[in-house]
Amino acid sequence: MTTQRLQFLRRGQTVALNNVPPDRTLLQVLREDLGSTGTKEGCGEGDCGACTVVLGEARDGKVRYSAVNSCIRLAHSIDGMALWTVEDLTADPLIQPTGDAPPACAAGLHPAQEAMVQCHGSQCGFCTPGFVMSLFGMYQQHIAPTVHGGCAAPPAGSSPPITRERAQEELSGNLCRCTGYRPILDAAQQMAALPPRVVNEATLLSKLELLGQSKRALPADFASNPPYLAPTSLPALLAARAAHPQAQVVAGCTDVGLWVTKQHRQYDRILDVTRATELRQVQQDAQHITIGAAVTLTDAFAVLVAQWPQLHRFASRFAGLPVRNSGTLGGNVANGSPIGDSMPLLIALRARVVLASVRGERQLPLEDLYTGYRQNVMAPDELLVRIVVPRPEVTASEPPGRPKAASAPQPCEARAPSPAGGSEPCAAGSMGANILQAYKISKRFDDDISAVCLVIHLDIEAGTVRRASLGAGGVAAIPARARQTEAALTGQPWTAETVARAAQVLQGEFTPISDMRASGDYRRTVLGSLLQRFWLESQGQAVVSVENFRLQEAV
Numbered sequence: 001m002t003t004q005r006l007q008f009l010r011r012g013q014t015v016a017l018n019n020v021p022p023d024r025t026l027l028q029v030l031r032e033d034l035g036s037t038g039t040k041e042g043c044g045e046g047d048c049g050a051c052t053v054v055l056g057e058a059r060d061g062k063v064r065y066s067a068v069n070s071c072i073r074l075a076h077s078i079d080g081m082a083l084w085t086v087e088d089l090t091a092d093p094l095i096q097p098t099g100d101a102p103p104a105c106a107a108g109l110h111p112a113q114e115a116m117v118q119c120h121g122s123q124c125g126f127c128t129p130g131f132v133m134s135l136f137g138m139y140q141q142h143i144a145p146t147v148h149g150g151c152a153a154p155p156a157g158s159s160p161p162i163t164r165e166r167a168q169e170e171l172s173g174n175l176c177r178c179t180g181y182r183p184i185l186d187a188a189q190q191m192a193a194l195p196p197r198v199v200n201e202a203t204l205l206s207k208l209e210l211l212g213q214s215k216r217a218l219p220a221d222f223a224s225n226p227p228y229l230a231p232t233s234l235p236a237l238l239a240a241r242a243a244h245p246q247a248q249v250v251a252g253c254t255d256v257g258l259w260v261t262k263q264h265r266q267y268d269r270i271l272d273v274t275r276a277t278e279l280r281q282v283q284q285d286a287q288h289i290t291i292g293a294a295v296t297l298t299d300a301f302a303v304l305v306a307q308w309p310q311l312h313r314f315a316s317r318f319a320g321l322p323v324r325n326s327g328t329l330g331g332n333v334a335n336g337s338p339i340g341d342s343m344p345l346l347i348a349l350r351a352r353v354v355l356a357s358v359r360g361e362r363q364l365p366l367e368d369l370y371t372g373y374r375q376n377v378m379a380p381d382e383l384l385v386r387i388v389v390p391r392p393e394v395t396a397s398e399p400p401g402r403p404k405a406a407s408a409p410q411p412c413e414a415r416a417p418s419p420a421g422g423s424e425p426c427a428a429g430s431m432g433a434n435i436l437q438a439y440k441i442s443k444r445f446d447d448d449i450s451a452v453c454l455v456i457h458l459d460i461e462a463g464t465v466r467r468a469s470l471g472a473g474g475v476a477a478i479p480a481r482a483r484q485t486e487a488a489l490t491g492q493p494w495t496a497e498t499v500a501r502a503a504q505v506l507q508g509e510f511t512p513i514s515d516m517r518a519s520g521d522y523r524r525t526v527l528g529s530l531l532q533r534f535w536l537e538s539q540g541q542a543v544v545s546v547e548n549f550r551l552q553e554a555v
Helices: 026-033 111-118 128-146 164-170 182-193 201-216 234-243 256-261 297-307 309-316 321-326 329-335 342-348 427-431 483-489 496-509 520-538
Strands: 005-010 013-018 052-059 062-069 082-084 095-097 197-199 248-250 270-272 282-284 288-292 352-357 360-365 370-372 383-390 433-441 452-461 464-473
Touching: 005 201, 013 201, 052 128, 052 201, 062 128, 062 201, 062 321, 082 201, 111 128, 111 182, 128 164, 128 182, 128 197, 164 182, 234 270, 234 352, 234 383, 282 297, 288 297, 288 329, 297 309, 297 321, 297 329, 297 342, 309 433, 329 342, 329 383, 342 433, 342 452, 342 464, 433 520, 452 520, 464 483, 483 496, 496 520
Parallel strands: 005 082, 248 270
Antiparallel strands: 005 013, 052 062, 052 082, 095 197, 282 288, 288 383, 352 360, 352 383, 433 452, 452 464
């Protein structure tokens, strides 16, 4: 094996490991090579969160903290980053009390650990290290930036840095069979009231820079042909792809990682796309949002939610936060799983993908990328490098150059039945509307795979559907565009009768299979029901669902 060194920071010191196989997971390195057994192995597929660790990466002069699943994260992917495990929270000299904190703040556990103790958030304890690390990631992201010294809790009346809703969303990738979650959610909110201990980012950034310099200073023949390739520019990445077309391409490894842990596949050479600068960028103009293929799902969804706020709940239900922090939008699209949630959304948003090789680039509608189950049109030397999402069209009533923000389905005014006995077109569409909604149906609300995913995007003008785009998942061998249903809607008045006819078309457009998640008949029925639900919501009718249900705790 060609010598290839893996280096990362832990407890303020550089950890250097030689001859780490390209397909070795981070969890294997921690438990088997470094003896750090505090990080647990549960499901081995990124669902339970017992293996959660936190990574720190220098970005734009700051440290970006991400809780990730170490069981499916390839070890070489953290090269040049900082790493924290549950053992490190009281052993890392860079995690320090604030400057003017009294001496009592310097002793004891990290606030993430102490809050779990005080709130009785651990019972059997197996899942606790993962929860603690997710809490540590939340602490550094949301609480540490607000700490300016001392041990005092946030001022009375101020907005808490971690709300109950935020805690529920960001802990959705950690499963517990004992506590019922309430005490763990309590702990998430309790952290801000405890004596602060934060990472010394100035020192950490300096050490990360020195680590980067040491890597650049390696001899020219050191790992000249490494088994784990991670080019830092797009031209170098495409050249590596052309030179090694048989290498396994990875990004966040949230699916390939399962091939390693569950199917016991072995890979002699890996091509990691996440280090190429061009693929990590998001570019926006008045007409488009262009998302690099290596942008994480967390960051990609944040950009899309900023344009379409109604997508927030849908985005937060895509796996759990550790998976979204590792997985990339381009990786999800290129993988082409028929139950991947991002593709129906992007199809409905009329997105296009850019494929590139050393021969040049080409662009095509996202739905045309797939030719069969996990098969696509990419040549052996091609990679998916960008996803281009058009913004909603500008209307005459808005300033030129300013994109119109798409709204959630808005209520229409009540109208008397028409002389023909049907309902009149939607009054809200009389001045034009761009409405979008995404639906995910699964057995478990959080951290689960869709049985059916349906995203509906309509342009309505003068009460008539001028354009319809529907993306569906879980109902065919590929992520699919519901072209027949789009045709049944386009040019028709936005009425209950139109929706009823289109729902019948949608139910007959696909022939879904029956599996452990749902039967084919159930999936067909749900497709029609979701279109009916979309219509009701567009009329202002409140729909009771788990998504908008809020349980008030008894006091």
